[in-house]
Amino acid sequence: MRKFVACRTRHLIRRTVTCSLQRPLSSQSSYFSSSPVLNHPSMDSSHRSSFPVTLQTINPKVLKCEYAVRGEIVTHAQRLQQQLLDNPGSLPFDEILYCNIGNPQSLGQQPITFFREVLALTDHPNILDRSETQGLFSADSIERAWQILDQIPGKATGAYSHSQGIKGLRETIAAGIEERDGFPADPNDIFLTDGASPAVHMMMQLLLRSEQDGILCPIPQYPLYSASIALHGGTLVPYYLDEATGWGLEVSALKSQLETARSKGLTVRALVVINPGNPTGQVLSEDNQREIVEFCKTEGLVLLADEVYQENIYVPDKKFHSFKKVSRSMGYGEKDISLVSYQSVSKGYYGECGKRGGQILASLVMCPPKVGDESYESYSLEKDGILSSLARRAKTLEDAFNSLEGVTCNRAEGAMYLFPRIHLPEKAIKAAEAVNKAPDAFYALRLLEETGIVVVPGSGFGQVPGTWHFRCTILPQEDKIPAIVDRLNEFHKKFMDEFQG
């Protein structure tokens, strides 16, 4: 939301301010697109008092805060979608396919029945006693609803809770974490927030005192990190993942970037690790994780472990190990390593992005139906159905991208995305420059305009300068994938024909 407020502010201010504003375009020389500060010499002070809020007078950090996942290309797609409604047949495609955002339920993924049963019952507990309810809801969802209501003071789901979230639900979640990791979890160390994003913001707000404070972030990264660092006035210190080795994380690269940052006078406060990776989809090996823990301990960095895709692993040779588990199995407690782990109800097989966390839902995700529960079988079928489908789609799209000329794509071991690399012909790069666009944004825009497929240019995530990528989700329903692959193939061939030699 915060990231969007910056865009809307720009829009609202443009509507009310009559001066025309020129906005310098993204530079190719930085590792990802930056948002410049604006100057308006034509705004005099008498005029200014009529407009208390202008682009010149808002907090400049808000202007620096960008989030490509909902950026320019998405706005354009929405306009085209409206055009299709107003004027069917006016475009070379019938529908927009949003492959820009990790939003499974918007593309047809169904919620987990047991979870929604419990939510409905705790929303309206008046019906728990009624006989009709027995006919409508599974017995264990009714039982779970009672259990949860008993944990809530006064059974009042509409009341403000303890600031960290309802104690009983934190205890349930702690038990789930303990079962996942094999190490004790303390409910007092758990904070239930309105989604993982506010929690990321809170840590940035806590750790960043000035521009002299840095946060090590992977490149490519999920741009919530670059956005929140900008918003809270810190400096992003990049460390590059290695595309050639499946987006590998070398601790030597971490060390080198840390040293460079320190030599510039920065105090690096924390290391962000996204595992499984976004947009890159790699799953770290335990060895790698141990090196990372050791590195943070030695260098006095907080380890910010974004683990929201912990239940999205698609390959048999990889497993999720939480950094909590890895740290504790190295014998490191909270006095040895400062660790923050982010989990979310928005991803996994539950995909409840719109629920914005939700204490009850979080307790269900961390403590789902067990063997022997009435709902266990149907729950398992739903879960396995979704996860195996995601794995199939990941593979199908990975193969599709790899089959395109000049495109290479690492496999998605986990998460919800593919991040193919496009080797663009010189002619295409020049055509992009001629219209003041980054080459990957140019490609993505053409893709949208000719096929209706919406992807996010790699510059939104960061990439090694001179390389071009885009992020595409694996979320469209399976029956749509063949059409997507066909359209992609056709478009890409045309594009290469146009811009080659």
Add this chain to the structure above:
Amino acid sequence: MRKFVACRTRHLIRRTVTCSLQRPLSSQSSYFSSSPVLNHPSMDSSHRSSFPVTLQTINPKVLKCEYAVRGEIVTHAQRLQQQLLDNPGSLPFDEILYCNIGNPQSLGQQPITFFREVLALTDHPNILDRSETQGLFSADSIERAWQILDQIPGKATGAYSHSQGIKGLRETIAAGIEERDGFPADPNDIFLTDGASPAVHMMMQLLLRSEQDGILCPIPQYPLYSASIALHGGTLVPYYLDEATGWGLEVSALKSQLETARSKGLTVRALVVINPGNPTGQVLSEDNQREIVEFCKTEGLVLLADEVYQENIYVPDKKFHSFKKVSRSMGYGEKDISLVSYQSVSKGYYGECGKRGGQILASLVMCPPKVGDESYESYSLEKDGILSSLARRAKTLEDAFNSLEGVTCNRAEGAMYLFPRIHLPEKAIKAAEAVNKAPDAFYALRLLEETGIVVVPGSGFGQVPGTWHFRCTILPQEDKIPAIVDRLNEFHKKFMDEFQG
């Protein structure tokens, strides 16, 4: 949440850092309590690298961010509550009565049935088609659920929405605002957030560039304002409400404070007005509101209108007029006055604090059952029951406070609080100083320890220096009010006997 993170951080850090920390106590000279920055000469740099996060090294703005509503006295109350569980009969009372926080459902207020029916149905739409559902839910709640689902792309309530919130729901809300005010409302000007608090934070983040930026705030104020201004690095510019005239707001006082601030080199960005007031409960007259709008227009200030208690008015001689309506009826559009209005689902007669906004709920609150709808009568009964009960409790407690020796209490025209003034004997003030407490905190602590009643000391909200108050909610259920009044009377008499002469 953010405000709490500061407290928890202090707590967590204290647990892990072995140095003992001395924290200077609140000073009486400022108009409300401040949180000082800590110094720890005993922490050397080698030790520091083992603890990447210490009170010395976190963002000092987080330390300055205080929120008395969930402050020290509440923590103490929770300890006593645990003591009652562990050791019944060990205290002079049987239960803690939380009168510190505007949290109606935690004290027995029931949610509005129709609202919860619709939420349950939209949570689990699978049941909409079933015959048992007809027997369990009102027909119009089923109809409304269908209507809402049709406004949500793919009927996917679990999906991320448009960044401002689902368009169709914003249209419903805009229609409700239009009906309330008699002026058009634009869905594009509506932002649905996770509660009103994040929206307040967003505006502070937008408007505050440095400590040189100020925000005019009423004293007494709801400490979200002081907390968010501190957190986002700005300066609070106080304007005093006049207790003698029912907490009146004089524009001359605004002007004078604005001028003083400007003479110190501050750029004042906005004016916060809370109407109905919190903690003070007054409702502004339309004339007063027109003066305020004119003032903001002339001085180039954003008007931040906290209107979350718009449906809590208890006196026949006052009515709620939104600043939107007032501005438009003066002929002022968005080019004339920059206005932000906050509304919430946490207050009113719905009291859904725990729901954290919620787009569907917001649309129900702004567009509730109408005459002729099946649920209209039961809905009206519930609503009127709650509001008339709140009005009765407001009056009963106001009279009770006024009957105490040395206590005066303005009436609560609206909102959910009383803010009585206690004229403390010199001996009590000295006793408070001797234990390093503000006199109102001293009184409130004694009240808690002897009666179990939890109120918030006035210093948490700000008050004219040398005056003492506390904020008490009107929310305990009506059948508990007589006992509260008795305990209060008894306690106060004893207190005055102890500290008089």
